Amino acid sequence: MNYITRIKLLREKMQELELDAFFTIDPVNFFYLTGFSGSSGAVLITQLDMFLLTDSRYETQALEETTKVPLELIIHKGPLLGELHMMIENIKPKSVGFEPDRITYGQHHMISSQTTKFIPVEELIANIRKTKEQAELVAMKKAIIVVETAFTDMLTYVQVGMTEAMLAAKLEMQMKQLGSSGTSFDTIVASGIRGALPHAHPTDKKLVSGEFITIDFGAKIDGYCSDMTRSFALGTPSSSSMVTIYNTVLAAQKKATAAISEGLKTADIDKIARDIITTAGYGANFGHGLGHCIGIEVHEFPRLSPLDESILESGMVVTIEPGIYVENLGGIRIEDMVLVKKDGNENLMSLPKELIIV
Secondary structure, eight states, X not given: OOHHHHHHHHHHHHHHTTXXXXXXXXXXXXXXXXXXXXXXXXXXXXXXXXXXXXXXXXXXXXXXXXXXXXXXXXXXXXXXXHHHXXXXXHHOXXXXXXXXXXXXXXXXXXXXXXXXXXXXXXXXXXXXXXXXXXXXXXXXHHHHHHHHHHHHXXXXXXXXXXXXXXXXXXXXXXXXXXXXXXXXXXXXXXXXXXXXXXXXXXXXXXXXXTOEEEEEEOBEETTEEOOEEEEEESSSOSOHHHHHHXXXXXXXXXXXXXXXXXXXXXXXXXXXXXXHHXXXXXXXXXXXXXXXXXXXXXXXXXXXXXXXXXXXOTTOEEEEOOEEEETTTEEEEOBEEEEEETTEEEEOOOSOOSOOBO
């Protein structure tokens, strides 16, 4: 990972915003800047210096993980926020930037100083994180291989009578065996009419022949996420309407994916898929956005939705995941991860999306 470039970009942004210093207490963002993967810490950065604060539990880990980063490691003995406050007082910057969406009011109150102006800066690091380096793409592609392998193997053992929870557990265990450090998010397994719940938690409901099953899951490799959704039928589908819905979602997913390229608005990509679903009569049954950026976090900035006018940039990795959800019938969602390029895109997923009947 190119930590030096990331720090340089952050300092350039700080200079543009006339910030003498900037801090983050968000584990995702201090991992991005330093490689430190502990759950407690802070980074304080000026134009000349950079400090990583954490406690004695993580001292060895921090030293091992930050060898390529020019920073000073501070092991605090008192409260983290109190130590950060004292450091800001000692440095005496005129202005300090902070992330208002990643800090509570109480935390801000503990860190703030009467002699320094604290300036909220929206998505400062997120705007740097949104385009991916080659090393990040390598990690994400490894995480994709894990989910694709686990899904392909799952098709050989899924059977009538298994529960949703059992299927989710087997998938998660296999991802661990394939090298995943954990799941990107809580695994979704939704069968039958429960498929109408976009974020259904796996239950003790048993899988039934003729039903559709939607599985949405992801792995983490080297701190980076994958995210894939597939819907398939367990035996000959008992509902012709569900087959029609599947083909509608597939058409929308394919057309939106093909359109992705640098310079387009995320809302316009969403509209491509949404128009197909609406024309088919299911516009009211597609209630979420088309997708999102992905990286260290499974949901990153920007989003692909009717409400987001962000511009796609080369190096972004986005998900394309249209869905149709009909109460008391079921639901279908199909999701790939796609790399935005200057002259188009690269679908990072290799699994086929035509209807699978197990």
